[in-house]
Amino acid sequence: MFYQPENGHGLPHNPFKAIVAPRPIAWVSTQDQAGVANLAPYSFFNAIADAPPQVMFASTGRKPDQPESKDSLSNIRETGVFCINIVSKGLQDAMNASSAPAGKDVDEFELAGLTKANCDTITCPRVDEAPAALECRLNQIIRLDGDDNYLVLGHVTGVHIKDEVLNDGVLDVTRYQPLARLGYRDYSAVESVFSLTRPKA
Structure with a gap:
């Protein structure tokens, strides 16, 4: 089949997000100026540079109790910081629970039964159970085409890695099986890994 997005696809569900898959999940933790923590998963996410390390995630849609977009974006605008927690297969139910459309005053850490840990370089909590976490300082927020679509760019200022997911000094994803959207x-977990050697010039 072929379709042009502006004309619709004629299928029961939009295939676009199923085509661009798997997508890593940014489990974004933030905190508003009053100290209320927020935790929400975003699957439009990736690393975009490594020197210095930088990441992006996109927020789409909006909530009725926020002036624009969602709690994560509102908190990042207020504080200029956020943390991206990596979701392991063992945390799938907690991640799913944190995606509930809760009010802006609800702490999703409590909702999902998770433990808050302090970040070292920024002033919001991280998920203590996560195998890895990236502390981020906001670089910029870019308004995208469409209603309530925003791209968030951040510099990574601190990296947390659980010792048990390291194998001879190498991050071993099979030890925690990162979740992908x-x-x-539908979701998937990384359970097998293979290596390729780049061809020489």
Whole structure:
């Protein structure tokens, strides 16, 4: 089949997000100026540079109790910081619980039964159970085409890695099986890994 997005696809569900898959999940923790923590998963996410390390995630849609977009974006605008927690297979239910459309005064750490840990370089909590976490300082927020679509760019100022996911000094993803978003209600976990050697010039 072929379709042009502006004309619709004619399928029961939008296939776009299923085509661009798997997508890593940014489990974004933030805190507003009153000290209320927020935790929410975003699957439009990736690392975009490594020297200095930088990441991006996109926020789409909005909540009725926020002036624009969602709690994460509002808190980042207020404080200029956020933390990206990596979701392991063992945390899938907690991640899913934190995606509930809760009010802006609800602490999703409590909702999902998670433990808050202090960050070292920024002033918001991180998920203590996460195998890794990236402390980030806001670089810029870019308004994208469409209603309530925003791109958040951040510099990584601190990195947390659980000792048990390191194997001879190498991050071993098979030890925690990072979760990825597919399409629809589908997810995947990395359970096998293979290596390729780059060809020489």
